[in-house]
Amino acid sequence: MRKPTAVRVPEHSALGRRSPAALLLVLFAVLIWAAWVGDYDLSIFFDSTQRSAALDRLGSFLAAFVSPELSGDYLARCLELAGDTLAIACLGTALAVLGGLALALLSSSNGLLGGVPGRSSAWMRVLRESCRLLQDILRGVPDFAWAVIFIPLVGLGPAAGILAIFVNVSGILARVYSELFDALPPSRLEPLRSAGIGRLPAVLYGVLPNVRSPLLSFTLLRWECSVRNAAVIGAVGGGGLGSEIIHRLGYGEYGKVMTVMVFLLLLTLGSDQISRLVRTAFGEADERAASWGLIEARRRVLRLAACIVFALGLSLLWVLPSLGSGHRTGLWERLGEAQRIFGDLLSPDLGYLGQGLAASGVTLSMAIIATFLATLAAAFLAAPASRILGHSAWLGTALRFAATVSRTIPEVFWALLLVSFLRHGSLPGMLALALHSGGLLLRLFAESADAIPSRQLDAVRDASASRAKTFVYAVLPRVAPHWIANAFFQLESNLRTSIVLGIVGAAGLGFQFKYAFEWFRFREAGTYLILMVGFAFLLDRLSRSLGFARARLG
Amino acid sequence: MSKRPEASPAAVRLRAASLAFGQRQILQDLDLEIPSGQAVALIGPSGVGKTSLLRVLTGAQALQAGSAELLGENPQTLKGAKLRALLLRVGHLYQNDALVPGLRAVHNVLVGRLGRWSLLRSIISLIWPRDVELARAAMARVGLEDRLAAPISNLSGGERQRVALARLLVQNPELILADEPVAALDPRLAREVIELLVGLAKEEGRSCLVSLHDWEIVGPYFDRVIALKDGRWFFDGPPGDFLPEALAELYVDEKANGGPRA
Numbered sequence: 001m002r003k004p005t006a007v008r009v010p011e012h013s014a015l016g017r018r019s020p021a022a023l024l025l026v027l028f029a030v031l032i033w034a035a036w037v038g039d040y041d042l043s044i045f046f047d048s049t050q051r052s053a054a055l056d057r058l059g060s061f062l063a064a065f066v067s068p069e070l071s072g073d074y075l076a077r078c079l080e081l082a083g084d085t086l087a088i089a090c091l092g093t094a095l096a097v098l099g100g101l102a103l104a105l106l107s108s109s110n111g112l113l114g115g116v117p118g119r120s121s122a123w124m125r126v127l128r129e130s131c132r133l134l135q136d137i138l139r140g141v142p143d144f145a146w147a148v149i150f151i152p153l154v155g156l157g158p159a160a161g162i163l164a165i166f167v168n169v170s171g172i173l174a175r176v177y178s179e180l181f182d183a184l185p186p187s188r189l190e191p192l193r194s195a196g197i198g199r200l201p202a203v204l205y206g207v208l209p210n211v212r213s214p215l216l217s218f219t220l221l222r223w224e225c226s227v228r229n230a231a232v233i234g235a236v237g238g239g240g241l242g243s244e245i246i247h248r249l250g251y252g253e254y255g256k257v258m259t260v261m262v263f264l265l266l267l268t269l270g271s272d273q274i275s276r277l278v279r280t281a282f283g284e285a286d287e288r289a290a291s292w293g294l295i296e297a298r299r300r301v302l303r304l305a306a307c308i309v310f311a312l313g314l315s316l317l318w319v320l321p322s323l324g325s326g327h328r329t330g331l332w333e334r335l336g337e338a339q340r341i342f343g344d345l346l347s348p349d350l351g352y353l354g355q356g357l358a359a360s361g362v363t364l365s366m367a368i369i370a371t372f373l374a375t376l377a378a379a380f381l382a383a384p385a386s387r388i389l390g391h392s393a394w395l396g397t398a399l400r401f402a403a404t405v406s407r408t409i410p411e412v413f414w415a416l417l418l419v420s421f422l423r424h425g426s427l428p429g430m431l432a433l434a435l436h437s438g439g440l441l442l443r444l445f446a447e448s449a450d451a452i453p454s455r456q457l458d459a460v461r462d463a464s465a466s467r468a469k470t471f472v473y474a475v476l477p478r479v480a481p482h483w484i485a486n487a488f489f490q491l492e493s494n495l496r497t498s499i500v501l502g503i504v505g506a507a508g509l510g511f512q513f514k515y516a517f518e519w520f521r522f523r524e525a526g527t528y529l530i531l532m533v534g535f536a537f538l539l540d541r542l543s544r545s546l547g548f549a550r551a552r553l554g
Numbered sequence: 555m556s557k558r559p560e561a562s563p564a565a566v567r568l569r570a571a572s573l574a575f576g577q578r579q580i581l582q583d584l585d586l587e588i589p590s591g592q593a594v595a596l597i598g599p600s601g602v603g604k605t606s607l608l609r610v611l612t613g614a615q616a617l618q619a620g621s622a623e624l625l626g627e628n629p630q631t632l633k634g635a636k637l638r639a640l641l642l643r644v645g646h647l648y649q650n651d652a653l654v655p656g657l658r659a660v661h662n663v664l665v666g667r668l669g670r671w672s673l674l675r676s677i678i679s680l681i682w683p684r685d686v687e688l689a690r691a692a693m694a695r696v697g698l699e700d701r702l703a704a705p706i707s708n709l710s711g712g713e714r715q716r717v718a719l720a721r722l723l724v725q726n727p728e729l730i731l732a733d734e735p736v737a738a739l740d741p742r743l744a745r746e747v748i749e750l751l752v753g754l755a756k757e758e759g760r761s762c763l764v765s766l767h768d769w770e771i772v773g774p775y776f777d778r779v780i781a782l783k784d785g786r787w788f789f790d791g792p793p794g795d796f797l798p799e800a801l802a803e804l805y806v807d808e809k810a811n812g813g814p815r816a
Contacts, residue, residue, distance in 0.1 A: 191652035194612050195725065196641030196669040201676040205665055208680075209656030294660060294686065294703045301681055 429506025
């Protein structure tokens, strides 16, 4: 589950300097463009045969909703698959911590290749810059795309999932870690360097301890995301619950789909809870650490190490039997194949650039329209959903409950469900994003409305005597900047997710990539990969230039 | 200047050293020789070039002319492992203790061992401190035995400077270079730290060169005082020969310029 993170409104946002009329005009133009380019097939709502088929599918799913498959065998199977997903996430993230740390040490200016004044050489700078580029590539290609790339090499199953998470999360963590390292003044290192201490120990002692707690909390956050993403990777053949859900959807076994969905929800909620517990435990430990003696500190370290070794060991034992199962051919043949695939990916066929750009347009459109619809819905429902402004208590409770359900189900699962009712296309992708972000925004909007002191509202209410007018005159002006900032933050998140939705059958760049790759058109797939990296790069730039504080990276 | 035995080279030697930042001449054709075992105070107002002189000695600042020698080797031309091996024999003390705030005192003291440890040992020690007895003994020497496990953020300014001294003890250098080590402390603490620093240096026959802003602290601890003014030696001799009139003249610029310069 994504935690709704309120975004700080930036003081010097680029948005604040423009006139409202101009902004509305731009918004209108963007929406028209998005609706036109997104290629939304609405015939399912208007064509009676299509509509009744979709309603049939919805009906059978709703029937399954109340009667999920609960046989002991199937529950045991789901438990095993949930274990797979969790193990993939743990092992992938653990490897990524090592990979990310190494890459961050190589790309930070306070790291191994950092400039000692007067003694940094040109090749160090070149190496550092290439490590930063590598970071961007690992990060820019989403984990599911990495899984698609790895499957021909290591076969279907957990190995592809682990590798995909390892590679992608390495890039993400390297970026976060190196930003943390860079934030330290270089003078922290000089005393160590001038005492004749080598580069690596100097960085280990001078840099790492100073960023320990943000480093830890980002890593936990990433692990949480990995659990969710491991399920998604499953949907392209990376093993675990995701593979199962795709299978069962394909056969229309909605009872089983329902069961798997419940397991998925429990898994994501569970990992959320675990990371919250760990974070609290670390926070408390940090506060009390000052009073520990050396013996106590050692005991704590040993216990932590034992926990980590235990979790990773268990994960490894869990997936070990299925690790080798995907191999069809010998090592050498696979290496040859790897060489061919990567060779093709790295020499993309730019003839497909036009097609890729069109697909990027669809991806953009899904995110833009979905964010707009979600913001609109949340803005209208915020008043009834808020505790102070709401008409009736039960309507408010019902809305808040719906919002919770809506945002607890990850976008990818919404997309899976909607694709099975509405069939492949941009419409289910857009709706999936809108449903998830609508729930998230509604909660944030209602909370910010509730944060207004009630006596200020009473004054306006007494004068105007209308709830609607109170809302427009007393509430809206105060919450608008906050709402807009959150909507933009959500747009950024949706733009990233929008690519991923392509793999589960929604349209756009992700879909094109998966399709090309599965038909062995690797040079075409390479073009889409370049676009994905470019997409991520532009998004980084955009969000930075708009000046919004980002609570999450990746 | 006393004649040194050929077996142990001078701790510090400058020959015709010159350094300028733009128009400002920091060092003008300076010579300096500190025999091993001597405790020397380098005094002068802020901004006179004391820090630059110390940075020249560690090779962090290049000279424009002349040469520098540290323990018989030239830090200006050494690189990589050889420079590290030389710096390992030299201990540093800074104005702002330069400890790692995120680590406990014991780790900070053991940083003095890092140059001698293998990488693996350094990594293990970060989690599980090695050579704890060595660190404990050093902390006992500076009177902080009971603070071994304390996080640096819980220590006072004077205690931090003592931890930095304990780190020097663990590093066991032949020469200590200290740059305004007590500028951030009140006079009583400052005197204690200087007494401890010079005492620790002399016990093992180490040399030390300590830059000080404040003449008052030089007291009875040092063998020799050198004073820098306008890029030249203003004074060089035993502390007893340094007269109040000379002191007034040394610091006259600072008053005229309205305070210390960077």
